Amino acid sequence: MRTRERNLYRVLSLAVAVALWYMVGADRNPQVERTVSAELRARGLPAGLQVLRLPSRVEARVRGPRSAMVELGTNSLEAYVDLSEVTEPGEYRVPVRAQIPAPGVQVVSLEPDEVVVSVDAVARRQVPVEVDLQGSPLPGVVVGQPSVQPGRVAVQGPRSLVQQVQRAWVAVDVSGLRASLTQSLRVRVVDASGAELAGLAVQPQNVQVTVPVGEGTLTRTVPVVPTVTGQPPPGLSVALVEAAPSVVTVRGPQDLVVNLSVVLTEPVDVSAVEGEVRRRVRLRLPPRVRADEGSTVSVRVAVLPTPVSREFAVVVRLRGASPAVEVALQPSAVRVAVVGPKEAVERLRADQVEAYVTLTGQETGSLRLPVRLEVPEGVVVAWLDPAEVSVTVRRR
Template sequence: MLTFLRGRLWDTLGTAVLALVLAVVVWVNAIYQNDAPYQDTFPQAIPIEMLNAPDGMVITNNPDEVANVQIKAFSSSWDRLTVNNFRVTVDLEGLGEGLHTVPLEVTCSNPTVTIIGTQPETLYVQIEHVQEVEMPVDLQVEDEAALPLGYAMGTPMLNPSTVTVEGPASQVKKVTSVVADLSVAGRRESVDLNLPLRAVDDAGKQINGVTIEPSAVNTRLRIEQRQNYREVAVLARTSGQPARGYYVSSLEIEPATVTVVGPPSVIATMPGLVSIIGEVDVTGATRLIAQRAQLDLPEGASVYTEGDADPSEVLVTVDIDAVMGGTTVEVPLKTRKLREGYSVSLSVPSVDVILTGPSVVLDELALDLVEAYVDLTGLEAGTHQIKVVVELRSSQNPQLADLAVMSVSPAFVEADIDGPAPGAPGTLPTLPPPSASDPSPTPEPPATSESSSEGSLQTSPGTALGEEPEGQQEESDDAEVTPEP
């Protein structure tokens, strides 16, 4: 009995295990049907990490920084994957100086994802020893000749005076100096600046791929005026008044400042400016005035200059401009290019024109030199909106060229054009159409010998001279007069 029960138990257990296996197979098959895995390239590039870089070595080439990873994953996993699920590394452990081909290794935090491959599959890595050298800083002063006259500079002070250059040995060997650049053109004050540094070779070309520590140097350079020298401004004045309607718009002096040299007692008591001798007369002027003027210097002082220019003269330029104004004038409105035989009436007889320009020209403006018109070129009978055109007859008065038309009111006018009247010169007569109640015209009998002998044509009663009877116009056009035999 016990044996029988054991047999039944084993049979039942076997059946249960078989059912479980079949259920798992069906479940897995259902999952694969609804969530089948597929293979593709992950849509985002993965950053490449360099691991175990040798001490005292540096990578000198520019290997790829990202890689594309091809994977196989369930459809539901693709939507949940991010760049953070992947890690692409390159192991540099044990590599020495030189060029190496190193494979990429990829891992994924999702265990259901299978890594198929990467693009690129390997990296070319150039490794060099790092070199470090100390070098002095060289200050390159530019435009020293462009210092203002009478100014000089002292000895520059640099802090620090030496810096450290570090980088691949092949690049560091090219560096011959570390320089800072300073331009002193036009400077009148001492310099206290932090200037950036750059590494250069013996040809002055900048070397890249190296670092300079520190990257900037504090630079102090004293710039001061020499003794017995003084820089002063130049003053010029005008006299008189320009012509009516004009004014002095600006006054310029070249040079605006000069450097004066002389005995210390004279230089110390000089004011901060020096005037020209006399004044620039602008009486009645209507345009620019330019003239050279002598400087009124104290005894014993002179202007320090370079070149061939007269040190005691300056150029004074006075700009004379017209006083600007505006005015509104009423101008009769005319027409141009109306077709022959046509007539026109305008919605307004005149327009208001706003003019701006020199007041002296506006004050003397002759209104007959301002013309407003509408151009009717090619317009047929009917009502039209036409833009008003304003012309200034500058050919008769050249000063009108300085005026500007700012606005016209109204800017458009209505032109009502009528066609030519019937019977007017250059037109064909217009006949009224026949009515239904009119009797049909009776054909005219042939001309008799008497009428032919008279040498004239008979006209129907009531027909005007030069017209044919109604309904017979076309026939008469082709009619022939038979001469008497």
């Protein structure tokens, strides 16, 4: 009997010890709750289908021992939706499922606990890659047609997204470019508005773009300006300098030709020239610039007696007036300067220079008429002051 009592006593003592151990452990490692955020993923979707829209994250309320909860990381919770029963494109309301591998930790609640998932058929298409050149190269540099390798990329994803693809392109900055350029660039896939489309797989993601650069050429037509050097003999002066052809078509590097407004010639020496001469002279062209007409032109130079000028006060005559009217001119005289060879100008008399106005069919009143001049052959009018006079017509 005493043996049985002793055994019962031992069992009760062990039970009390275990209970006390649990009580002490619970006090030291109590149950706690916390909220954990997790990325929501899709599982089990059959081949040929793809998720188009799915909420990105869910929040879970989890409970467990404090020691286990402390060790929970940001990636401890696995949240997912099971799409194994989906067989065709559409929208499906499905429950959110979650699991957490930490021992003793349980998921109490999920927010949201169900979501709407949009599923679309997978589509694939080939899209040519376009190159957008941005910026400006250095002056005189011409950017050629870019080449792309490969020239097309495969775009894959939900059919509704693939159908929105308007173009695939890469951007190349050619600012300050001096030489040909080769770069590996990421392909951007955009819709009709130019917005980049997310959720599509592009293969390959990068393409190799080569931008050829060369020296730019320019063609333009410019006048030829002959140049002379030296002083003509005493009493003579250069009366005429002209080139044949008078204009040429030049071509060459763009940065040189763009600022070329005229082409000068090698100078013609007039120190010993009397009368008219013709010389074949070279054009003074910048390096690497040529003229379609050749490198030389013909220059004609006329060295003639130096002209002199002389001024006269000349009374303005009236022509064409009717005898029935009386005409008054204001002023009645003008000053005229003539130019010509010294001998011709010196023997010219004032009465050989005629100034006049012509009045035809004029009623009474006032008007201004231009003054006309007549001078002997061999001299020309340099200037006239004034060029018009006031005319007053009255009846007699």
